[in-house]
Amino acid sequence: xxxRPASEKTPxxxxxxxxxxxxxSFDGFKALNSLSLVIEPGEMRAIIGPNGAxxxxxxxxxxxxxxxxxxxxxxxxxxxxxxxxxAYIANLGIGRKFQKPTVFESQTVFNxxxxxLKGDKGIMTTLFAALGDADVARIxxxxxxxxxxxxxxxxxxxxxxxxxxxxxIGMLLMQDPDxxxxxxxxxxxxxxxxxQTSDLLRKISENHxxxxxxxxxxxxRALDTKVTVLHEGSVLAEGSxxxxxxxxxxIDVYLGR
Amino acid sequence: MDxxxxxxxPFVSLVTGLPGGGKTFLGILLVAALLVPLSNLxxxxxxxxxxxxxxxxxxxKYLSFALLALSVDLIWGYCGILSLGHGAFFALGGYAMxxxxxxxxxxxxxxxxxxxxxxxxxxxxxxxPWYWTGFDMFPVAMTMVILVPGxxxxxxGWFAFRARVTGVYLSIITQAxxxxxxxxxxxxxxxxxxxxxxxxxxEILGFDLQSDGTRLGLFVCSVIALAFGYLISSFITQSxxxxxxIAIRDAESRTRFSGYRxxxxxxxxxxxxxxxxxxxxxxxxxxxxxxxxxEFSPAQSIxxxxxxxxGGRGTLWGAVLGAMLVNWGKSYFTGALxxxxxxxxxxxxxxxxxxxxxxxxxxxxxxxxxxxxxxTGPASTIPAYVKEE
Ligand SMILES: Nc1ncnc2c1ncn2[C@@H]1O[C@H](COP(=O)(O)OP(=O)(O)OP(=O)(O)O)[C@@H](O)[C@H]1O
Ligand SMILES: [Mg+2]
Numbered sequence: 063x064x065x066r067p068a069s070e071k072t073p074x075x076x077x078x079x080x081x082x083x084x085x086x087s088f089d090g091f092k093a094l095n096s097l098s099l100v101i102e103p104g105e106m107r108a109i110i111g112p113n114g115a116x117x118x119x120x121x122x123x124x125x126x127x128x129x130x131x132x133x134x135x136x137x138x139x140x141x142x143x144x145x146x147x148x149a150y151i152a153n154l155g156i157g158r159k160f161q162k163p164t165v166f167e168s169q170t171v172f173n174x175x176x177x178x179l180k181g182d183k184g185i186m187t188t189l190f191a192a193l194g195d196a197d198v199a200r201i202x203x204x205x206x207x208x209x210x211x212x213x214x215x216x217x218x219x220x221x222x223x224x225x226x227x228x229x230x231i232g233m234l235l236m237q238d239p240d241x242x243x244x245x246x247x248x249x250x251x252x253x254x255x256x257x258q259t260s261d262l263l264r265k266i267s268e269n270h271x272x273x274x275x276x277x278x279x280x281x282x283r284a285l286d287t288k289v290t291v292l293h294e295g296s297v298l299a300e301g302s303x304x305x306x307x308x309x310x311x312x313i314d315v316y317l318g319r
Numbered sequence: 320m321d322x323x324x325x326x327x328x329p330f331v332s333l334v335t336g337l338p339g340g341g342k343t344f345l346g347i348l349l350v351a352a353l354l355v356p357l358s359n360l361x362x363x364x365x366x367x368x369x370x371x372x373x374x375x376x377x378x379x380k381y382l383s384f385a386l387l388a389l390s391v392d393l394i395w396g397y398c399g400i401l402s403l404g405h406g407a408f409f410a411l412g413g414y415a416m417x418x419x420x421x422x423x424x425x426x427x428x429x430x431x432x433x434x435x436x437x438x439x440x441x442x443x444x445x446x447x448p449w450y451w452t453g454f455d456m457f458p459v460a461m462t463m464v465i466l467v468p469g470x471x472x473x474x475x476g477w478f479a480f481r482a483r484v485t486g487v488y489l490s491i492i493t494q495a496x497x498x499x500x501x502x503x504x505x506x507x508x509x510x511x512x513x514x515x516x517x518x519x520x521x522e523i524l525g526f527d528l529q530s531d532g533t534r535l536g537l538f539v540c541s542v543i544a545l546a547f548g549y550l551i552s553s554f555i556t557q558s559x560x561x562x563x564x565i566a567i568r569d570a571e572s573r574t575r576f577s578g579y580r581x582x583x584x585x586x587x588x589x590x591x592x593x594x595x596x597x598x599x600x601x602x603x604x605x606x607x608x609x610x611x612x613x614e615f616s617p618a619q620s621i622x623x624x625x626x627x628x629x630g631g632r633g634t635l636w637g638a639v640l641g642a643m644l645v646n647w648g649k650s651y652f653t654g655a656l657x658x659x660x661x662x663x664x665x666x667x668x669x670x671x672x673x674x675x676x677x678x679x680x681x682x683x684x685x686x687x688x689x690x691x692x693x694x695t696g697p698a699s700t701i702p703a704y705v706k707e708e
Contacts, residue, residue, distance in 0.1 A: 185560065
C-alpha cells in the first residue's frame, strides 16, 4: 500500500471504513467536497442531510461505482477501495442497499436470497452450483429475520414496497458482509414497518458495522446511535441526534432549504 | 415449501432434469426425426402423407433457423443482450462449412483445377490462400465452425462488455459488426467468392448432396443439433448461472453489488450463443446449397430477433416455435404474395409488440396461469419469464 494515512493506527486496523478528503465532481459540480469520515468496527452510524448533500454519492465511492477525483478511501485499515470494482468490493465484505429498493423482480424471494449467498461467484462454480442443506438453512434463517418466510415462493416483483426493502436487506445479510451501507431503508414504509426496520437494523448492528442514510428523524431517533450530518458534500456536524439537532448550522441548513 | 428446483444438483441427468415443456419439446423433435424420414422413404409418393425430399430440406433449413433463434433467445431473453448482428456468427459458421464443401468439389469444377475453387481460378490466383489450408479436412472445417464464431464473439464481447456498453448502444455496434463483415465478404480479393459466395457444392463426406439419403441425413443432423442446442441452453438457464443471467437482465447493478462480475457472465453466454449460431449456419449451408454475403446483412439479423419475439423470448421452445412459424409463413407467402411478405413481417412484429409482448408462448402461459388462479386462488408458481409488468 502506498500512502497510508498517518493518523491510522497499525497493525490492528482501527477503523472499518476510513474516508479522508474525498472529492467528486460532476461537470464542475462538487457532489463531495473534501469529505472525511471514520467508522469504527462494529459501529452503527446514521447519516442525514438535505437532498443532494452527497449521501448516495458517498456510497457510490465506497462501493467502487464512482472513482473519487481526490482523497483516500480505506476499508479495514489498509484496503484501498479506490482501486477496485463493484464486484470485488462486494466480495471483500461491503454490502449495499440501494436508495430505490432493487431486487430481482422476476425471481422468487427464495432465489433472490440464493443469488446473494456468500461464496465463489466465478462462472464455472455458478454453472455447477448445487444448494447444500446448510445454504437452505441459512436462507430460511434470513427469511425469518426479514419476516418473509411466508413469501419465499413469491416473485419478488409482487412484494410490497416495504417488503422489497426488507428483501434487499436480507440479500445483504446473505452476503454476510462486515460493513452494510443502507440507503434510505424506510422510504415508503408504514409506521409499523418503520419500527420493525429499526429493530432489524439494531439487531444487525450487534455483529456488523452499519452505515444508514435516512431522512426520517423518528427512525433515526429509534436507531439511537451517532449521527453525521452531510451538507454540500462535506460533514457539517457529528454527534448524538440531540446534539446535532441543536447545532445552529444544522438548523440553518434544514430551515434554509 | 418445495425448493427442489433450486436444490437439485448439476449432475441430475440433462433430460430428466428438464421442465415439463422441455421434455414435450424433445419428444416432438424425436418424433419428427423418425416420422419425416420414414414417410419420405416408405410412404408412396402419391400418398398425402408422403414428405417429398424438397420438403425434407426445407424442414432442415427451418431447424437450423430454430437453432439460430435459440442462440439469440439465450442472450436476449435471459440476459437482456439484444444482438442485432447474430446473423454474422451464423454466416461465419456457414462459410466454414462452405469452404469444406468447395474443397470437396475437387477437379469437378468448371476449370477442373483440383486445388483451387473456380472463383479463384477466375481471379487468376495460382495458389490457395493460407486461410483455406486444412478446409479440405472435415474435422478441421468443423473445428472452425465452432472456433471462428466463438473467437469473434469473445473478442467483440471482451471489449464491449468490459466497457459496459449496454442497451441500444450494444445493439448498434452488433449491427455495425455484421455490416462490416458483409462489406468485407463482398470483396473478391477476400477470397470467399465475393458477391456470389460459395456454391455448386457436390458432396459432403463423399455423399452426393443431391441424393435423398444425404438430404435425410442432413435433416436428422439438424434435429440432433437442435436437440443438443436445446439441452445446453436448458442446462444453462436452469442452473444458478441462468438465474444470474436473469438477474443481470433485470437489475444489472444489483448483480454487480452482489459480487458477480457481470462482464464475464455476459461474455460466457455470448460466446456459447455465437457457437450455437455458427453450428446452425454450418447445417444451413449444405441444405440450401449456397452461402453468400447477404447472410451478413443487418436485415437478416433483425429478422431473427422477430422470430424470437413472436415465439416468446425468455422461453427456449418459444424461440424455436417462432422461427418455425415465421419461416413457414415466409415460404408460403413469398410464393403466394411475394410483394406483401415484408409488410406482413413488419406488421407481425408490430402486432406482437403491441398485443403479445411475451410472444405466443409467454402470453399463453399467462392465460393458463390466470385460469388456474381462478380455480385455486393466487399462486406464486408463475415462471419467472411470464411475470406481468
Ligand atoms: N452521476 C451523476 N451525474 C451528475 N450529477 C450527479 C450524479 N450523481 C449525483 N449527482 C449530483 O450530486 C449531488 C449529490 O447527489 P446524491 O445522490 O449523492 O445526494 P443525496 O444526498 O443522496 O440526496 P437524496 O437525499 O436526494 O438521495 C446531487 O446534486 C446530484 O444531482
Ligand atoms: Mg441519495
